[in-house]
Amino acid sequence: MDFVLLGTGCPQCDPDRLGPSNLVRHAGRSFLIDCGSGVTQRLVAAGTPGADLDALLLTHLHTDHLVDFYQLVISSWHQGRARPQRVFGPPGAKRFVEMTMELWSVERALRIAHEKRASIAAFEIDVTEIEAGRIWDDGEIRITAVAVAHQPVANAFGFVFEAGGAKLAFSGDTAYCPALIAAARGADALIHECFIHREMKPAPGRSPEGMRNVASYHTLSDQVGQVAREADAKLLVLNHFVPTRFDRAALVAEIRATWRGPLVIGEDLMSFDCATRLLRHRDAALSFALS
Numbered sequence: 001m002d003f004v005l006l007g008t009g010c011p012q013c014d015p016d017r018l019g020p021s022n023l024v025r026h027a028g029r030s031f032l033i034d035c036g037s038g039v040t041q042r043l044v045a046a047g048t049p050g051a052d053l054d055a056l057l058l059t060h061l062h063t064d065h066l067v068d069f070y071q072l073v074i075s076s077w078h079q080g081r082a083r084p085q086r087v088f089g090p091p092g093a094k095r096f097v098e099m100t101m102e103l104w105s106v107e108r109a110l111r112i113a114h115e116k117r118a119s120i121a122a123f124e125i126d127v128t129e130i131e132a133g134r135i136w137d138d139g140e141i142r143i144t145a146v147a148v149a150h151q152p153v154a155n156a157f158g159f160v161f162e163a164g165g166a167k168l169a170f171s172g173d174t175a176y177c178p179a180l181i182a183a184a185r186g187a188d189a190l191i192h193e194c195f196i197h198r199e200m201k202p203a204p205g206r207s208p209e210g211m212r213n214v215a216s217y218h219t220l221s222d223q224v225g226q227v228a229r230e231a232d233a234k235l236l237v238l239n240h241f242v243p244t245r246f247d248r249a250a251l252v253a254e255i256r257a258t259w260r261g262p263l264v265i266g267e268d269l270m271s272f273d274c275a276t277r278l279l280r281h282r283d284a285a286l287s288f289a290l291s
Contacts, residue, residue, distance in 0.1 A: 142163065
């Protein structure tokens, strides 16, 4: 089993850190977690275009995590997808999908009539609204949804993947969350969001209260090491950075106060193979000790 950090950003526009999204692959299966801005381009760069996905998993219904949903649908069709899209998401996901597909229905009808492609199955969206617990088990890979603490968002999830003796845990957006820690225990990699509060600067139109409110439903950079330690993770990979530009050395020093294990500052298109424990980014490769 391997994963690719497709987008490690947030609602900020940053050409180096696109919108939140992650890809998990195992035994010919491919799962996309969230579809933030730029996800279709990142999927192609990762070698797994949208046409090849087995399912899209939505952590929650914030725009930065799903803004490119329709782009994923239409680009997958252009790539020759000939089967329905499967979507797993929180309550409200069906309404979101139905309204999005309706919004583009006229344009889509024109494309179908004009382009005369072999199949329109890619426009059939099979949505399953989930709750905490097992959401996928095909004998090869098991996926568990974990309710996380992203209030006032009513329904937000992290996801745990288990396959081939390996375990991956994705936090989604959350404050410190005991349920996530319990579900992630012993994970080969914990892929966790990181809110770097000391780097947040006052900006026009943003009040101190509003910035505190946003910080309250994310995991602060001085907390995330504690999360990894309590989960006894084998590797901590940070992603979904707020803000997207920060002092990397200062962040590492901050996390080292509570976490002494392997630590990775995630970058877009960085990948990790659980079997070989090989981390890749661009032309660089780093091998972690096999356990």
